[in-house]
Amino acid sequence: MALETEAEAGSVTGGALAGLKVLDIATFVAAPFCGTILADFGADVIKIEQPKTGDSLRQFGTVTECGDSLVWLSESRNKKTVTLDLRQPAGADMFRRLVAQSDVVLENFRPGTLERWGLGFDALSEINPRLIMLRISAYGQTGPKREEPGFARIAHAFAGLSWLAGERDGPPVVPGSTSMADYISGMWGAIGVLTAVQARIVSGRGQFIDIGLYESVFRLLDEIAPAYAKYGSVRERMGADTVNVVPHSHYRTASGEWVALACTNDKMFERLAQVMGRRELVERFPTSAVRVEHRDEVNAIVADWVGGCTLRDVLERTREGGVPCAQIYSIREIFEDPQYEARGNLLRVDDPRVGELVVPAPVPRMSATPAQFRHAGRALGADNHEVYSTYLGLSDDELRSLAETGVI
Template identity: 60%
Template sequence: MPASPGWRHEMSGPLAGIRVLDIATFVAAPFCGTIMAEFGAEVIKIEQPGEGDSLRRFGTMTDVGDTLVWLSEARNKKSVTLDLRTPEGAEMFRQLVAKSDVVLENFRPGTMEKWGLGYESLAKINPRIVMLQVSAYGQTGPMKGKPGFARIAHAFSGLAYLAGEPGRPPVVPGSTSLADYMSGLFGTVGVLIALRHAELTGEGQTIDIGLYESIFRVLDELAPAYDKFGYQRERMGPDTVNVVPHSHYETRDGAWVALACSNERMWERLCKAMGRSELATDPRYTGARQRDLHRAEVNAIVADWARSLDIADLLAVCEANEAPASKLLSIADIFEDPQYAARENLQTIDDPRAGRLVLPGPLPRLSRTPPELRSAGPALGSANDEIWGDLIGKDADALADLKQRRII
């Protein structure tokens, strides 16, 4: 994949030899860099001198001056500082682009062009360069210039409208950063496809993602159901459209259990677990359509049963009858869970600045080329000497001058 392997860093992993310039902020586009870094890419995080990425101050602050979010999500990256808005800073960035494969950015459309660093300009320097562009609404359309964050994307995509109880205010759909992470995932797919195309043809390209699009894309049948039948889904609380019982139920000891019953086989197993096998052949509840028509009745039957058992006993009887079920785990539960331990979903790292950190393990899990958590988010500008000195060729006096003038 790389254009000129002679000046590549020494790394291991399937993406070793790929250099990524991450000039984005917060999570969305940078999360693409995080994933690539876990598989061996050299990811250079380029930040504003003196202040750095806003993600350093978003979340729970630590005594090293960076948040836990930064320490987790800027993992495996190298930090340099550079003011892209200055002519000298822009020129130094162009020198890096000539020696790189990927640029990640999430400025408002037109910002890079204003600095003379738009894709067309960079492609003249390096025709193979791949640029991921994540913005609130994408690079085109009447709203392309508007600002936005993940919460705004959740609203615009239709997700937030669906989150909450019927007749009650919409709520946050779990994570306030879901659109950021989803956009980073789709961005990673796009970058890897574009790198493959560049390998075959020598031509780079842009990947254009609007934050809201990554959420809208995964809302299953929301669009075709409205188009074909005029059906507008409303808030359903923990329930699921078309399928019942497929919800959350409280147990006798105050825990909550998730039960999934997406086909007839699962319904029969759940009925057996409840000691109500006759319900599986009751014509009122035979078939997904019938159960949906009798949703309140079915949910009441399951809720009454769940309230008759403690969570441990309910899970045991479901397991014995192969009925899918899980307790709704808190983070405290997760830290004690043997499945999480067996899968190494929580990994411990000793950071030279922050000390011991437990972070989510990298994904996906590959059998021959697994991802690796090597380091937590770096200190601001900690790789300035390596990148601007060793790679770009600035001597000590030049680096000192650049720092004094806040170019780096």
């Protein structure tokens, strides 16, 4: 399903963020994903990569026949791609000239790296006082660990999420995607950039946004901080269960599939008891507190009921009874599900280098200014001529010379 055209949606020409110029000098996923979000909604994002080698994301994951990975094709979509060596004086000078014309810079080098190159925020804001810089690093720009390296897996561990992932008596496991902290940080980054753009309307000045990968995850861990501070409680791994409510877990059907079932309050449990034909359970376990106290017993009752039904029976009965329940999907079921089809969550596009691609559709869904797909992640340096001739006025001879010397 293709995204709506501008005419169909009555959208702002070019997208809601048209006219916002972004320089993406980051690598892998975290800060670049912020650029992807902005680009989906019309920002002019220029992806700057190291000459010859490019961003390591090009080789991360499944590499396609064009030499770039599926991750690159999906997550670098809608960006112009240029090469530029920021460590060479000529490259740094070209970057400064681009900064003078830009609104946002996205970076995720170790703290202090850009400063050593003379390209830190203070230096760049002298060139462009309206500049907004997103800075994502493992531990942020300050603190005793600021210079240490880190990836999403490290962030999950340091933020306390990995401690919670796994079975009660088992080791900590990967909490879903190994890149989750990167994607979450990119989302926080997009919020920060748009907040800074709004603030600039009032102040006339830019600012920098400082995000540590671990902070992006820690901020989402509900009550673990106040619970420890007030009561000294340390939440342990609980497998599929949830700390404050029961039944709120995963259960296996008679036909072998797994379902997720959520009873977050007493009303939902009353509905579930009705669906199960066990009204007496409401009197035995009337409140969340009582059900949590008898967690194993309640879970066993629900597991026994689900285990005696086929997947179809469980889904039909819970749907009719108003109980939140869903099959636990693999990507195969996602591709077969009519809800995904109806919402256009799987975006089918044609790429001149690899042919048909299916990528996750942009989020959020906007009624008047929807996201637009223009192209998948492009080849290394594909837009060198357009960007450098248009924005910097460089001639073909100058571009050839810069390429020969490894500046671009």
